[in-house]
Amino acid sequence: MKNKKLITLVATVSLIALIGVGATLAYFTDKDDTLNTITMGHVDIELDEPVFGQENENHTIHNVVPNQTITKDPTITVKGDSESCYLRAKVEIGETLNETQKSELLKGINIQEENWVLGTDGYYYYQKKVEKTGSDQTVVLFDKVVIPENWGNEIADKEFVINITAEAIQADNFTPTETNGKITGWADSKGTAITAEEYVTK
Secondary structure, rough: OEEEEEEEEEEEEEOOOOOOEEEEEEEEEEOEEEEEEEEEOOOOOOEOHHHHHHHHHHHHHEOOOEEEEEEEOOOOOOOOOOEEEEEEEEEEOOOOOHHHHHHHHHEEEEEEOEEEOOOOOEEEEEOOEOOOOOEEEEOOOEEEOOOOOOOOHHHOOOEEEEEEEEEEEEOOOOOOOOEOOOEEOOOOOOOOOOOOOOOOOO
8 A cells, every 4th residue: 555644734823802801991181181091902822733743843744554543732822911711723624635535534533522512613612711820721622633444545645734723712701602501603792703813912
């Protein structure tokens, strides 16, 4: 059987900030002029794969074979200066595989289902609010991938990507959508689904 390749890419993390007011609200008054200063809170997360990245140069693994178990550990770090937040993540397979092969591979991804629930929008939602503690906190989405054992020569020499996107939203004044007591979505007060906006932290 020919060698197979599995290429892994960690997506750029998208940060979402629901409109909210941080802890600082100051009023300065001089005669009839009033100046209000409002400092917005922020969320700050990082996404990496500490074990997989250390073991595989450029996040690439070669010569993968059917039924092989690969240690792959997408880990979201909520930074110590971040506001309390909710997390969600999406797992997507690159276009080099057909839909059946994508489905088979997704079944081999060991999502930590006690902590994550799949919503109808394709995101996995973390079931706990990550409280602000002043220290970095880590949350793992999954820890391994098992290559389907029924894959044969039709996959030989193919390269494919497992793409992970992680997002966070400030928890203050925000209530996630729930189904049967489980977090399954993010929507604003009008019921409109919240989409990601990218922020650059300095």
